[in-house]
Amino acid sequence: MTPTVLFSRPQSEVASLLRDRFERCRTASIVAGFVTPDGIEAAGFALPAHATKLSQLVIGAGTYRAFEAVDSLLASGVPSNRVRIHLGHNRSRSVNKSLFHRYHPMLHSKIYFFEMPNGSATALVGSHNMTGFALRGLNGEAGVLLEGASSDAAFADIRQHIAESFSQAVPYDPTLKEAYAWWTREYFEGLRIEASDVPKDSEARPTIVILAAISNGPLPKPSDIIYFEIEEELREIRSLDTEVHIHVFNTLPAGPSQALSALSSASVALLCKTEGIEVGRGGLELDADWSIDDRKRAELRPTVRPFRPATSKGMQQVRVRVLKALGDRFEYLFDDGKSTWIPEFGDEPIHDEFKHEVWRPVRGLSEGDLIGSEKRRMALIEASPQSGSFILFSRRRRKMR
Numbered sequence: 001m002t003p004t005v006l007f008s009r010p011q012s013e014v015a016s017l018l019r020d021r022f023e024r025c026r027t028a029s030i031v032a033g034f035v036t037p038d039g040i041e042a043a044g045f046a047l048p049a050h051a052t053k054l055s056q057l058v059i060g061a062g063t064y065r066a067f068e069a070v071d072s073l074l075a076s077g078v079p080s081n082r083v084r085i086h087l088g089h090n091r092s093r094s095v096n097k098s099l100f101h102r103y104h105p106m107l108h109s110k111i112y113f114f115e116m117p118n119g120s121a122t123a124l125v126g127s128h129n130m131t132g133f134a135l136r137g138l139n140g141e142a143g144v145l146l147e148g149a150s151s152d153a154a155f156a157d158i159r160q161h162i163a164e165s166f167s168q169a170v171p172y173d174p175t176l177k178e179a180y181a182w183w184t185r186e187y188f189e190g191l192r193i194e195a196s197d198v199p200k201d202s203e204a205r206p207t208i209v210i211l212a213a214i215s216n217g218p219l220p221k222p223s224d225i226i227y228f229e230i231e232e233e234l235r236e237i238r239s240l241d242t243e244v245h246i247h248v249f250n251t252l253p254a255g256p257s258q259a260l261s262a263l264s265s266a267s268v269a270l271l272c273k274t275e276g277i278e279v280g281r282g283g284l285e286l287d288a289d290w291s292i293d294d295r296k297r298a299e300l301r302p303t304v305r306p307f308r309p310a311t312s313k314g315m316q317q318v319r320v321r322v323l324k325a326l327g328d329r330f331e332y333l334f335d336d337g338k339s340t341w342i343p344e345f346g347d348e349p350i351h352d353e354f355k356h357e358v359w360r361p362v363r364g365l366s367e368g369d370l371i372g373s374e375k376r377r378m379a380l381i382e383a384s385p386q387s388g389s390f391i392l393f394s395r396r397r398r399k400m401r
Helices: 015-024 038-043 048-053 064-076 155-166 174-195 256-261 374-382
Strands: 002-006 027-035 052-060 083-085 109-116 120-126 142-148 207-213 225-231 243-249 268-279 315-325 329-331 341-345 350-352 356-357 362-366 389-395 396-399
Touching: 015 038, 015 048, 015 109, 027 038, 027 064, 027 155, 038 064, 038 268, 048 064, 052 064, 052 155, 052 174, 052 243, 064 174, 109 362, 120 155, 142 155, 207 256, 207 329, 225 389, 243 315, 243 341, 329 389
Parallel strands: 027 052, 052 083, 207 243
Antiparallel strands: 002 142, 027 109, 109 120, 120 142, 207 389, 225 315, 243 268, 268 315, 329 396, 341 362, 350 356
């Protein structure tokens, strides 16, 4: 037997390989966890001239149109008793919302097995579902191609796996296409719920988070006023609900993300309330005891009276009064829990020659623009750790236990 590991590049098409083996084989047995119409088409299994070669087809899940494609297989000559649907496993629930578990164990095998007329056999065993994306080389997939004498022991094990999958499955009933598709949707809905497991114990409390250093000398005390600037587009900080937390370090960590991870090492954490906000460079001379002049190298410095800050374009001037030491510890979150995300594309596209489409690799995800204007979106980015600023705006926070 000759095993071949497929492939050095995850995005490699196998449709042509399957088509070739299917056209030349004596019989074919297929087990696929998920099936779509273009997967059946891409593999060539719907070709009427070869339909009767399909001796066993086991499907774990599929779309409604996929089962319509299965109907076309039957119409082209595949005997109905050779097609089965594996419905997985489930168990009862004692809750009113659902009598069963939506997300549950399912058939996940992918085997394409061909018995050739000359006494040899071929098997593709891997991660390829019978979908167009998988077979045409658009998904990242891996597989092993086995070729050799049909009597080889490895092929006996493969036949046994196919036979066991077939025996666990139920005969395909064309009148239940809608039911099969519904069962697939229930599974994916359960998976969606499982994937939405972001902790929900956060509070939607907007917070200005300042990470600053004092190189030497005294710390700010209650009633002191601290001055800083933040993006003008962040208008919600003018709300009375917005708290200001200032974490003071002896030595500021290298970046804001590192500082957020090291809040417990801060010399002091201060709870402050907003004393005044000036927009459009309105504050020419202000009352303040301390100031932070550089967001990227945040350092608390005593002011020199009269205090006349050098204001920046697009920023609002904020003065906050120190109330007391911050008693609680928080994890600050830099989204509102309802964000959409937009893919950031890189180079090295892949080409779907079958459908004449080009797909580009996704190299990152950035927060979507449903949160407001482009200016506001950029302001939120500038007030997040990724900008390198130590003056941050958090729309949600989670109390640490």
